[in-house]
Amino acid sequence: MSAVLDALRGAVGAAHVLTDGDLSAWELDWRKRWRGRALAVVRPGSTAEVAAVVRACAAHGTSLVPQGGNTGLVGGGVPDASGTQVLLSLMRLSRVRTIDAANLTMTAEAGCVLQAVQDAAAAQGLLYPLSLAAEGSCTIGGTLATNAGGTQVLRYGNARELCLGLEVVTPAGEIWDGLAGLRKDNTGYALRDLYIGSEGTLGVITAAVLKLHPAPAAQCTALAACDSPAAAVALLQLAQARLGAGLTGFELMGRFALELVERHFPALPRPLAPSPWTVLLELSDTEGEAQARARFEALLEAAFVAGTISDAAIAESMQQSRQLWHLRESIPLAQAEEGLNIKHDIALPVSRIPAFVAATDAALERAFPGVRLVDFGHLGDGNLHYNVQCPAGGDAAAFLREQEEAVNALVYDAVLAHGGSISAEHGVGALKRDTLPHYKSAVALDLMRAVKRALDPQGLMNPGRVL
Amino acid sequence: MSAVLDALRGAVGAAHVLTDGDLSAWELDWRKRWRGRALAVVRPGSTAEVAAVVRACAAHGTSLVPQGGNTGLVGGGVPDASGTQVLLSLMRLSRVRTIDAANLTMTAEAGCVLQAVQDAAAAQGLLYPLSLAAEGSCTIGGTLATNAGGTQVLRYGNARELCLGLEVVTPAGEIWDGLAGLRKDNTGYALRDLYIGSEGTLGVITAAVLKLHPAPAAQCTALAACDSPAAAVALLQLAQARLGAGLTGFELMGRFALELVERHFPALPRPLAPSPWTVLLELSDTEGEAQARARFEALLEAAFVAGTISDAAIAESMQQSRQLWHLRESIPLAQAEEGLNIKHDIALPVSRIPAFVAATDAALERAFPGVRLVDFGHLGDGNLHYNVQCPAGGDAAAFLREQEEAVNALVYDAVLAHGGSISAEHGVGALKRDTLPHYKSAVALDLMRAVKRALDPQGLMNPGRVL
Numbered sequence: 017m018s019a020v021l022d023a024l025r026g027a028v029g030a031a032h033v034l035t036d037g038d039l040s041a042w043e044l045d046w047r048k049r050w051r052g053r054a055l056a057v058v059r060p061g062s063t064a065e066v067a068a069v070v071r072a073c074a075a076h077g078t079s080l081v082p083q084g085g086n087t088g089l090v091g092g093g094v095p096d097a098s099g100t101q102v103l104l105s106l107m108r109l110s111r112v113r114t115i116d117a118a119n120l121t122m123t124a125e126a127g128c129v130l131q132a133v134q135d136a137a138a139a140q141g142l143l144y145p146l147s148l149a150a151e152g153s154c155t156i157g158g159t160l161a162t163n164a165g166g167t168q169v170l171r172y173g174n175a176r177e178l179c180l181g182l183e184v185v186t187p188a189g190e191i192w193d194g195l196a197g198l199r200k201d202n203t204g205y206a207l208r209d210l211y212i213g214s215e216g217t218l219g220v221i222t223a224a225v226l227k228l229h230p231a232p233a234a235q236c237t238a239l240a241a242c243d244s245p246a247a248a249v250a251l252l253q254l255a256q257a258r259l260g261a262g263l264t265g266f267e268l269m270g271r272f273a274l275e276l277v278e279r280h281f282p283a284l285p286r287p288l289a290p291s292p293w294t295v296l297l298e299l300s301d302t303e304g305e306a307q308a309r310a311r312f313e314a315l316l317e318a319a320f321v322a323g324t325i326s327d328a329a330i331a332e333s334m335q336q337s338r339q340l341w342h343l344r345e346s347i348p349l350a351q352a353e354e355g356l357n358i359k360h361d362i363a364l365p366v367s368r369i370p371a372f373v374a375a376t377d378a379a380l381e382r383a384f385p386g387v388r389l390v391d392f393g394h395l396g397d398g399n400l401h402y403n404v405q406c407p408a409g410g411d412a413a414a415f416l417r418e419q420e421e422a423v424n425a426l427v428y429d430a431v432l433a434h435g436g437s438i439s440a441e442h443g444v445g446a447l448k449r450d451t452l453p454h455y456k457s458a459v460a461l462d463l464m465r466a467v468k469r470a471l472d473p474q475g476l477m478n479p480g481r482v483l
Numbered sequence: 484m485s486a487v488l489d490a491l492r493g494a495v496g497a498a499h500v501l502t503d504g505d506l507s508a509w510e511l512d513w514r515k516r517w518r519g520r521a522l523a524v525v526r527p528g529s530t531a532e533v534a535a536v537v538r539a540c541a542a543h544g545t546s547l548v549p550q551g552g553n554t555g556l557v558g559g560g561v562p563d564a565s566g567t568q569v570l571l572s573l574m575r576l577s578r579v580r581t582i583d584a585a586n587l588t589m590t591a592e593a594g595c596v597l598q599a600v601q602d603a604a605a606a607q608g609l610l611y612p613l614s615l616a617a618e619g620s621c622t623i624g625g626t627l628a629t630n631a632g633g634t635q636v637l638r639y640g641n642a643r644e645l646c647l648g649l650e651v652v653t654p655a656g657e658i659w660d661g662l663a664g665l666r667k668d669n670t671g672y673a674l675r676d677l678y679i680g681s682e683g684t685l686g687v688i689t690a691a692v693l694k695l696h697p698a699p700a701a702q703c704t705a706l707a708a709c710d711s712p713a714a715a716v717a718l719l720q721l722a723q724a725r726l727g728a729g730l731t732g733f734e735l736m737g738r739f740a741l742e743l744v745e746r747h748f749p750a751l752p753r754p755l756a757p758s759p760w761t762v763l764l765e766l767s768d769t770e771g772e773a774q775a776r777a778r779f780e781a782l783l784e785a786a787f788v789a790g791t792i793s794d795a796a797i798a799e800s801m802q803q804s805r806q807l808w809h810l811r812e813s814i815p816l817a818q819a820e821e822g823l824n825i826k827h828d829i830a831l832p833v834s835r836i837p838a839f840v841a842a843t844d845a846a847l848e849r850a851f852p853g854v855r856l857v858d859f860g861h862l863g864d865g866n867l868h869y870n871v872q873c874p875a876g877g878d879a880a881a882f883l884r885e886q887e888e889a890v891n892a893l894v895y896d897a898v899l900a901h902g903g904s905i906s907a908e909h910g911v912g913a914l915k916r917d918t919l920p921h922y923k924s925a926v927a928l929d930l931m932r933a934v935k936r937a938l939d940p941q942g943l944m945n946p947g948r949v950l
Contacts, residue, residue: 261728
């Protein structure tokens, strides 16, 4: 072990090879579900140093776990418990290299915090639209390695669609400079897309060219009350037809999800009376606020007349808009206050969500009487966080311990039956690695294994994740 | 050879294994630059039959060339001259399997003609935005295998961004059913993206889930006169800032390109006086025609005041809009009338196009005095068809024969120097296969070769193309 540590110290300097003291900031994931032990935490300061680290590990047969802001939800970025893996932190690669306003691109290093990238774009009057709860600490490299989603996917796409090029250190320690800021480039296989979402198992993303957008002139938010998921899907269709690309957010919230918010954050305003389902809509407009409001009013009026919604409220100000988003964003926090729960991150064809929710709610209630369902998510993307809380007054920890496997099996079987995916935006990591083969095509998994063997023949890049 | 032919007849029926008569519809590309000879033209009628064909070829070590509408521009879809390759035509897989309006998706087989798919979407009030010159005969499979671009990429993306899932027959003859219509799915490597743009070298695309959009309520087209590419880029920035996703087309046309149109198609109206550069803008609006026109007028007024444009004309009707597009679309036809020429399909960061055009125009004029430059293309995507016509009165065929290599070297060296790509939307095929290694990173090419070896170890899928 000391030979590889010497090589790592040679690569990045002894000060950036941490082996002693409290390394839990890197070894423990933030949800505290995975605690590993690293041979060393290595903090390179440049792409060349990352390459040197990878070569040192390859030479000594030492496996590597790349890590950004350590905000992942699937245990993909913390070392295993063996004490033999190098934790490669990208946090020192934190430079925005360039912003090219005429090309609407930014070249940013992997360790840039998402919010810093959003801010750097905003300082030029531009928008980097990726937006998610962890944006204050997650990194560009992490969002790309996991193809992160969030609340603006409906209009702007996942991290994948917001990336034009990558710089990657391959498992052999070579640097692929694919940082071209091109909107079209048909010169061979989509290596960029292969690395995006590969969770550090094929190489290390060190920098990226990010796609920027002009900042919208105005944004407006509304809540609408629906009787059923089918009505919410009908509202989505109407909103897409009338607002087109102006529709930048469409979030669904079940009644119990908002009850939890009210219970644990009673100070938050609730502009609508409780209803079975509530939708948050966001409209971004290039013309200004007056037009944005007028378009929203016309849409909601039409939906009301059609019987699609029973009530609605449009935010009167940016502050009210923020409060409506705050309601939505408080659901996971309210769940945490309520106690441990079983989380899902599933995707379905939008059209099949009503049938999925009806069938799966009923099946869960039959199998686990009294179970409480926290249904919410990005309906516009077909992505539900379909979470399950133990019966009221029950022992949440015991429910999680004893029933998680059975709940997951029921939910994932229903997802499969409705043509969905068991990971919409969080990835596979360690959490779903062993579950995935039950729910993904064997042909696809064989193709993935062939790619993995071809690009990482030593199997040293984040082993035990994804595959 | 007769053993493999027997196996193919067993797979698809003797009537669909063509070996005699005039096979030039499959063996000769439509630009008549590549004439091959196939062992047989095989026309399977289902995905299962495609798989049987691939297995038969694999068993006999026979290579395969998949083909859609045979409209490719890089010789990627016709067999070589050896008479040993099977031409696999996908044209009989021509069914639209389903349209899911609430999910905004269509599942279409590889042999569906692009225009038929556009029409099927339009019949539901929806839009499949991929649009290109060959749309009347090119197929969905071909557009995905080459990641086709066209005129709406600025707003809707390439074929890649318009595809949610694929069905693929692997080189082993297995069927990967990846036809989920999901907007988010983070369960492993981006196999879909790996197949898109791989030009039939990794397997055969047999069907796809296509992303649909709501049809815009109104479209409006305008022409604007600019003094320079820099002014055109400034207009693009202004248009993107003010119109956002409403800007669905932004095409640049050089003076000589429009002179050729005037010379060969004098009946086409020319609403603007000649200027060094002309831009065609298209605005799609969800609110209707009156608003579309008003937004266009405000934009062009602002551009005029800023000195970005010197003149402009907004189409007064759908018919006038079509005429403006006709001007743009007539450039390649006018070039053909003028005589043989050297075509390019290059991409650059939008911000670097002015410097590229200035430097490369000058270098070409120095190296080939009197040469005439037909500069036009999708400026909004950084994609130029930067074509070169021989000096006036010269021998076009001789110029092409004697100078094409030198012209290409000069242009591609300039593309490389300006951070661009030598194939923006046409692909690599046979045409650019041997050129590519001079202009693409060796690390990237090694990664591509590793993927090719892993997924097609026998090397039977469209050999000699791309790599």
